[in-house]
Amino acid sequence: MARRGNIREQKNLSADQVTTQADIFSDDVKRRLAERIELYIFTYNRGPFLEETLKTLSTSPFAECLITVVDNHSTDSTQEVCGRYSTILKKFRTVRHRANLGCSANYLRAVELASSTYTWILADDDRLDFTRAGDIIEKILEGEVDLISVGTEGHNLRGGTYGTTREVALSQEYFLWHSFIPSLIFKTEHFDSENLIEGYHNADTLLPHFMFVANMAVKNVTIYISKEKVFSKGNNFGYAPLQFLTGWLKGCNKIQDGVLRRKCMSEVLGGTNFWRNTIFAILIETTFRKSEVRREYSYYMAEARKFTPLLLLKIMSLLPLVWAPKSIHRFCWNKYENYRAKLQQGPPQFDGDR
Helix, strand or coil, X not given: CCCCCCCEECCCCXXXXXXXXXXXXXXXXXXXXXXXEEEEEEECCCHHHHHHHHHHHHCCCCCCCEEEEEECCCCCCHXXXXXXXXXXXXXXXXXXXXXXXXXXXXXXXXXXXXXXXXXXXXCCCCEECHHHXXXXXXXXXXXXXXXXXXXXXXXXXXXXXXXXXXXXXXXXXXXXXCCCHHHEEEEHHHCCHHHHHHXXXXXXXXXXXXXXXXXXXXXXXXXXXXXXXXXXXXXXXXCCHHHHHHHHHHHHHHCCCHHXXXXXXXXXXXCHHHHHHHHHHHHHHHHHCCCCHHHHHHHHHHHHCCXXXXXXXXXXXXXXXXXXXXXXXXXXXXXXXXXXXXXXXXCCEECCCC
């Protein structure tokens, strides 16, 4: 049952809390974590990235946990990397599909394999700093909270929050920031057959966990948001952004709770978010996936027809940008790159093979 009451910052720690760096990396903590949580890494043809992730995990507090690489029939060095780490990590396995199932189905296969109290599903290319994970480890070892939100650079969830999912969903950007799959550690029992089926129904959206996140808000389970940012993400775009927006609309349309549905919509497509995210998606698509942009935009409009006429009109108003000459797209993209440079951020790179 969810713990009711106002959202609060967690200040009083348990008697067996983990407080120092030595505690976090101690053999006792590693042993206790192995009894509580399993880690899964879904991957396809990203051997060098996978190796860096496994290297980080091998010296982390989770080094003695069962770590499973779910390989989507990679044809690069992935199997060689897995072979090396099978002798380094204490409990390590590889599940290799006989064919590429797609990114979403690969993630859901990891969910199906999970059997521990908690499950953490990671991508193969995100950087983690486990020296910041003390409170996360405490919550896993306590075993009470249903969801643990792992802090990620660029996300603005309030660290140290302990409350219920509905409260967080209505007061923070719960839906948007948890669209990043590795940001949630969850009690395995919650990702049941209903959520798996809905995940497969959403497989074409690249958001296979969308309805799980939404259903947890409806169910109003407990959630803890880590105090520090454990993840730092790279510059790769591992998805087609117009497909992301279309999937967001599709997912929102399935949320039965009207209040939560409107809140979910607003986080990505409400007010100025609509213009920023849609124009950004058009520029990404026209720069890196020119042959796909018009077809993807038609899907975006088709899904918008299920919502308000105003949303469809707003999307249609940007059709001139979709059909604009390449020189216009390049001009806009250069402006965006200059903006990122002022923020001391490198140019984003689209990862078409993800």
